[in-house]
Amino acid sequence: MGGQKRIGILTSGGDCAGLNAVIRAVVHRAVSAYDWEVVGICRATQGLMRRPLDVVMLDIPQVDSLLMVGGTVLGTTNKGDPFAFSMPDGTLIDRSAEITTGYHLLGLDAIIGIGGDGSLAILRRLAQQGGWNLVGIPKTIDNDLGCTERSIGFDTAVNIATEALDRLHFTAASHSRVMILEVMGRDAGHIAISAGIAGGADVILIPEIPYSIDKICEKIRQRQARGQNFCVVVVAESVKTETGEPVTKLECLGQTRYGGIGQYLADRISAGSGAETRVTVLGHVQRGGVPSPLDRLVAAAFGVAAVDLIAEGKFDHLVTWQNRQVVSVPIAEAIAEYGTVDPNGTLVKTARGLGICLG
Structure with a gap:
């Protein structure tokens, strides 16, 4: 993807510490390394659904102080499935086409979506249906995406x-x-x-x-x-x-x-x-609250890597943390593998070894 491009970024699902650190890293990498424009999409995909579009242009001075700020300056939501969106009268309608229209109205070349398994599944379906390019970043305090050792917010x-x-x-x-x-x-x-x-x-x-x-x-x-x-x-x-x-x-x-x-x-x-x-x-x-140093480090690594994936044209992928490095995997593969605590794993063995009762 040569030349100046315009990419979007959104946060979806429950909030957590470290989201703003990701936004900061994405803007730094996109602007400094590639001279791209970055559009912040507010309240997840609802920002693309609204008319006028609910978005904000992001630049380095605007995000530079976000490293230690909790929550997300873009806002988020864990309600309102765009494929079955609840209307005031209680009816459910498919509003996915409105989101795709919003994507194209902005002239976006790609979107970076920060979310958990549910959000990423919806974003991937939107991307496939609407013909837009998606790169994902894992975010969940539950740390339950099986493909990554760490998700933003867990630490x-x-x-x-x-x-x-x-x-x-x-x-x-x-x-x-x-x-x-x-x-x-x-x-x-x-x-x-x-x-x-x-x-x-x-x-x-x-x-x-x-x-x-x-x-x-x-x-x-x-x-x-x-x-x-x-x-x-x-x-x-x-x-x-x-x-x-x-x-x-x-x-x-x-x-x-x-x-x-x-x-x-x-x-x-x-x-x-x-x-x-x-x-x-x-x-x-x-x-x-304030994100921990480890969440800030992982957020920085994920943000830089996500922008680089767009530059490589490697879409429909999620950045993950494996063996102390960032590795990208297909989003479909990532959300298919649910990461629960292994009853025979190291932490459980450690707890038992310390005499902790596990029930």
Whole structure:
């Protein structure tokens, strides 16, 4: 792709720390190395759907201070599938053609889409249908894309959860309580297992490994017998009840979300062990805040590599982190492989080796 080109960039799905660092890296590489124009598309594909288009031109002075800023200056959304877009009257319509029209109205040569597996699947379908060029960058605090060892936002989320566990240890010990920390993890326990080990948890519960309340209570009694009259438990929000039922809550807009497993465990642990139990639900705190140095480094590497893929004409690919380097893989291959915690993997073996109860 010789000569000046115009590329778009958007963030899609849930927000996380490090998105602005990616935007900054993309603009630096595109402008400095290739003299391209960069268009920021606001609120994911909705920016291309709106008339007038909801976009902003990006240049180096505009993005240079974004390295340590959380969230995304472009805005994002995890609602509104363009192929079944919910209208005010409740009907669902296909608005994908409007997005393709927006792409062509901008005169874009390619789009860099930053998202998780769901967002990337939608973006890929739009690109194939609309005949536009797409390069993807993985973003998810859950770190559940199987093709990459790291996704933007994961390290920061683990740091925040670890800090919470550090703080909970003191109050747990002061009051001889069982403190339960419920962390995010839609279908995978990566945050829970990583933060649990780093934060010295006594019990770690993840959706990949079955558990029983009896075993957890036994762990508490073992600690009490050693004179350790407190216990710290970390649980991923997607962990089910002992009988295999998901614990969810219905929000005011009619959406069902994970939430409540911490309280479910607290009630049963109190009944089974007699221990005074408290619950902390960390929630969206894990998505916010200043990105960690590692998230900034990965964001920088991903942003530069994504622009270089466009320069090479290598589309329909996702940049990934493998063996301490950036490797591109086909998006279809990347989103087909879901990355849960390996029950026989290093982190699980490490937790067991440390005497941590996994249920």
